[in-house]
Amino acid sequence: xxxxxxxxxxxxxxxxxxxxxxxxxxxxxxxxxxxxxxxxxxxxxxxxxxxxxxxxxxxxxxxxxxxxxxxxxxxxxxxxxxxxxxxxxxxxxxxxxxxxxxxxxxxxxxxxxxxxxxxxxxxxxxxxxxxxxxxxxxxxxxxxxxxxxxxxxxxxxxxxxxxxxxxxxxxxxxxxxxxxxxxxxxxxxxxxxxxxxxxxxxxxxxxxxxxxxxxxxxxxxxxxxxxxxxxxxxxxxxxxxxxxxxxxxxxxxxxxxxxxxxxxxxxxxxxxxxxxxxxxxxxxxxxxxxxxxxxxxxxxxxxxxxxxxxxxxxxxxxx
Amino acid sequence: xxxxxxxxxxxxxxxxxxxxxxxxxxxxxxxxxxxxxxxxxxxxxxxxxxxxxxxxxxxxxxxxxxxxxxxxxxxxxxxxxxxxxxxxxxxxxxxxxxxxxxxxxxxxxxxxxxxxxxxxxxxxxxxxxxxxxxxxxxxxxxxxxxxxxxxxxxxxxxxxxxxxxxxxxxxxxxxxxxxxxxxxxxxxxxxxxxxxxxxxxxxxxxxxxxxxxxxxxxxxxxxxxxxxxxxxxxxxxxxxxxxxxxxxxxxxxxxxxxxxxxxxxxxxxxxxxxxxxxxxxxxxxxxxxxxxxxxxxxxxxxxxxxxxxxxxxxxxxxx
Numbered sequence: 001x002x003x004x005x006x007x008x009x010x011x012x013x014x015x016x017x018x019x020x021x022x023x024x025x026x027x028x029x030x031x032x033x034x035x036x037x038x039x040x041x042x043x044x045x046x047x048x049x050x051x052x053x054x055x056x057x058x059x060x061x062x063x064x065x066x067x068x069x070x071x072x073x074x075x076x077x078x079x080x081x082x083x084x085x086x087x088x089x090x091x092x093x094x095x096x097x098x099x100x101x102x103x104x105x106x107x108x109x110x111x112x113x114x115x116x117x118x119x120x121x122x123x124x125x126x127x128x129x130x131x132x133x134x135x136x137x138x139x140x141x142x143x144x145x146x147x148x149x150x151x152x153x154x155x156x157x158x159x160x161x162x163x164x165x166x167x168x169x170x171x172x173x174x175x176x177x178x179x180x181x182x183x184x185x186x187x188x189x190x191x192x193x194x195x196x197x198x199x200x201x202x203x204x205x206x207x208x209x210x211x212x213x214x215x216x217x218x219x220x221x222x223x224x225x226x227x228x229x230x231x232x233x234x235x236x237x238x239x240x241x242x243x244x245x246x247x248x249x250x251x252x253x254x255x256x257x258x259x260x261x262x263x264x265x266x267x268x269x270x271x272x273x274x275x276x277x278x279x280x281x282x283x284x285x286x287x288x289x290x291x292x293x294x295x296x297x298x299x300x301x302x303x304x305x306x307x308x309x310x311x312x313x314x315x316x317x318x319x
Numbered sequence: 320x321x322x323x324x325x326x327x328x329x330x331x332x333x334x335x336x337x338x339x340x341x342x343x344x345x346x347x348x349x350x351x352x353x354x355x356x357x358x359x360x361x362x363x364x365x366x367x368x369x370x371x372x373x374x375x376x377x378x379x380x381x382x383x384x385x386x387x388x389x390x391x392x393x394x395x396x397x398x399x400x401x402x403x404x405x406x407x408x409x410x411x412x413x414x415x416x417x418x419x420x421x422x423x424x425x426x427x428x429x430x431x432x433x434x435x436x437x438x439x440x441x442x443x444x445x446x447x448x449x450x451x452x453x454x455x456x457x458x459x460x461x462x463x464x465x466x467x468x469x470x471x472x473x474x475x476x477x478x479x480x481x482x483x484x485x486x487x488x489x490x491x492x493x494x495x496x497x498x499x500x501x502x503x504x505x506x507x508x509x510x511x512x513x514x515x516x517x518x519x520x521x522x523x524x525x526x527x528x529x530x531x532x533x534x535x536x537x538x539x540x541x542x543x544x545x546x547x548x549x550x551x552x553x554x555x556x557x558x559x560x561x562x563x564x565x566x567x568x569x570x571x572x573x574x575x576x577x578x579x580x581x582x583x584x585x586x587x588x589x590x591x592x593x594x595x596x597x598x599x600x601x602x603x604x605x606x607x608x609x610x611x612x613x614x615x616x617x618x619x620x621x622x623x624x625x626x627x628x629x630x631x632x633x634x635x636x637x638x
Contacts (some may be wrong), residue, residue: 027447047326070425088482092423092426093420093423094472096419100419100469100473101416101420104411107411108411108412139460141458141460143459144479146480147477150477150480151473153473154415154472156468157468157469157471158411158471160463161463161465161469165408165465165594173469176561243400275484276484
């Protein structure tokens with residue numbers, strides 16, 4: 001897709017992935033509208049948008065009018081969500097409202113004022129639950145380990161129905177763990193890695209829970225490229241993975257090395273987290289790669305370096 | 320399970336399945352509480368509970384207090400739902416609220432005041448979408464054809480998480496098309512068969528859309544027996560089927576024969592329904608039968624006879 005002059009709306013655009021995408025789109029000449037509620041418990045941070053020429057609409061998908069922000073959109077990328085697993089268990093109704101009901105509101109508004117926009121929806125590997133085998137392809141059974149996976153699956157399915165029933169082009173990307181500049185680092189509501197980054201930059205030890213689990217981390221700029229590529233993919237669901245899988249112990253070592261020093265302690269999983277833990281995950285994203293030609297470009301070590309370098313002078317704005 | 324003296328709460332208990340279950344439980348000496356909002360667009364009808372010794376709590380799971388109604392329950396059977404497929408497409412947010420958010424409210428109330436109650440949840444074959452092969456077992460992919468399947472799947476998964484994360488005994492029965500006395504007959508919000516029953520009793524022709532699709536219909540009393548049997552099954556998801564599959568044409572013939580006369584016209588599917596139609600469905604419910612020994616007892620012809628005989632003197636109360 002040629003993005004020059006295209007009107008693109010990014011929900012959750014003040015988060016680290018949304019802002020990376022906004023930056024990539026502006027770089028290609030697109031006119032970008034960011035919709036974000038800037039909720040304190042999410043990954044939204046105004047610092048992520050600094051110096052970017054985008055329209056910012058402060059709106060909550062759960063109750064604010066959306067039609068004007070969506071009007072004339074050629075593409076909508078839906079990233080806004082409640083992403084905390086423990087948060088969803090503590091407040092499943094709030095999680096459902098932010099993820100499923102808010103998505104329905106967005107869908108209804110898009111029917112009214114952006115009927116021709118293609119949609120790229122940010123889904124999650126979380127909905128597969130504990131993998132039955134690795135790597136995980138799209139036909140792996142959906143088996144939610146927590147309320148967040150239920151609400152995120154519902155959101156994805158509502159978008160897919162817009163394709164199946166109404167013909168709108170919709171691609172849903174089921175993301176693996178993502179990281180990069182602008183990540184929420186004040187706690188582990190967005191990802192465990194955020195808190196690791198904070199601690200290592202503060203010179204404090206970080207906690208590794210378990211340690212043998214593997215993850216295939218995706219760097220924000222690679223994910224942004226994937227969203228752009230997804231606009232040209234046939235409608236449907238695709239996994240999106242990242243760099244080759246590493247154990248959390250090896251990831252901890254890589255982070256310490258990238259920082260030029262640091263300490264961590266390996267701990268048992270806290271029991272309330274162990275009950276919803278998914279073990280190891282590695283995406284089989286060959287369908288997406290074949291459909292689009294996309295491949296991640298930033299190796300893990302490089303991504304960690306860039307992330308730390310980016311946060312070092314501005315960590316205080318993320319605490 | 321010995322139901323004598325057991326305290327059982329049935330949500331949606333004023334519907335045709337809920338009331339059949341209430342009748343069966345009262346017959347076994349259980350103390351039954353029916354929670355129902357008596358919403359005009361649902362299957363609730365006060366006539367279904369006439370002469371039954373049950374406590375009726377008029378409450379809407381979306382916003383009324385539930386703790387008192389649930390207190391001391393040994394079992395909760397959750398039948399209350401928005402079940403109309405077209406209704407869910409017309410108002411997906413209302414459908415989500417009635418099915419998913421209301422279930423979460425019920426779950427949270429049950430944690431507070433009925434922590435030891437076992438749960439039997441009424442799920443639906445709708446969430447499989449258009450079957451990839453027949454019969455359909457529990458490992459068939461979930462592939463919602465409409466918003467109703469999304470919200471009903473979410474409700475089921477929220478209950479299953481109560482088992483997986485919190486240890487509550489939960490069984491979810493994915494029901495095939497059900498019918499019987501007390502069915503909503505004024506329109507096809509509950510099932511196409513309801514309107515057929517009405518029309519044939521009124522001496523008017525009914526419409527058969529398509530006609531070649533097969534269904535394995537389950538009679539209300541058999542479904543009630545299945546809910547009782549489910550209380551003794553290992554936690555998890557089970558399909559529940561019914562009598563041997565018949566095409567809709569053969570079903571129409573059987574209904575006319577059971578009524579001793581009647582007419583119908585075969586029509587093309589209306590386009591807005593064709594887009595969400597699932598084609599033929601037959602449940603593979605061998606897992607449930609093996610786990611419980613349950614099998615349907617009422618043949619289709621007999622069930623249709625009983626249904627018509629029951630409605631004939633009181634049809635006006637269902638219009």
